[in-house]
Amino acid sequence: MAERTTKSLGFPSFCMGDLSYVDIQQYLKHSDTILIPKASLEQHGPHLPLYCDTITATEVAQRAGEEAGILYTPTIWMGYSPQHMREPGWGAGTITLRADTYLNMIYDVGRSLIHHGFNRLIFVNGHGSNVKVIDPVLRKLRNETGALIAYYKPYAERYIGMLKDVLEGPVEETPGWHAGELETSQCLAHNPDLVRLDRAQADKAHAPKWLGEQGWRRCGHLAGFHRRHPPGVSHGAAARRQFPRRNGSFRQERAARGSPRSRGLSCHPRRRPAPAQSGLHPSCPA
Secondary structure, three states, rough: OOOOOHHOOOOOOOEHHHHHHHHHHHHHOOOOOEEEEEOOOOOOOOOOOOOOOOHHHHHHHHHHHHHHHEEEEOOOEEEOOOHOOOOOOOOOEEEEHHOOOHHHHHHHHHHHHHOOHHHHHHHHOOHHHHOOOOOOOHHHHHHHOOOOEEEEOOOOOOOHHHHHHOOOOOOHHOOOOOHHHHHHHHHHHHOOOHHOOOOOOOOOOOHHHHHHHHHHHHHHHHHHOOOOOOOOOOHHHHHHHHHHHHHHHHHHHHHHHOOOOOOOOOOOOOOOOOOOOOOOOOOOOO
């Protein structure tokens, strides 16, 4: 990959929060692309930090941005996680936004960046449930401004793809499931001090008892969200040894280079109305 001119600007990092507005102006003379990592703050079993999904999004955006010379914003740690709240007073620690609040936040972030001259926005998602509500705001940003709006989804939960020869859990146990081998490995690669393997529980996602056997067969793919005792990790040592190297390099390279289908695409931004004084922009529908 050819060296990008942005890497010769002498920035201390490509995190937008580390730079001044002078640096932003210089960058925009060379590129109008920016990565926006976003995820959640939610419980991930007894052994992983609440920041688990945010760690994933942050690592992908940071590694790709620094390698490719592309700016990335500080990670948006608030997400859509109502299924991880549990009962009042239980103390799960999850912070969730309502769908309309979440969409308005993403919309305002997007319009702010577009206002400054960024015409290629790549949202780097680290939390699966954000995908369920995000589509309207992505279309709204694209239709209103003409900017290129992309959405990158790192591997999560049931999809194991190119990592299937690295993960050791059997396929029928969905080794990438919530707080399982995949996410535990990612947190170990980020900071092993944050992972309490002594608390990990060997478990599987399953239907609540009141659903019965028929209920499990009909909606088994949803059942794991009722009882929040996610699977533990029976292969922690192997995850520590192999996974960080493979996972980090694959994701970093793919995000840095972009999908083959997206390379060479052009975007044609339209004239954009100035932000209203009373608030950035009108509400985005849920």
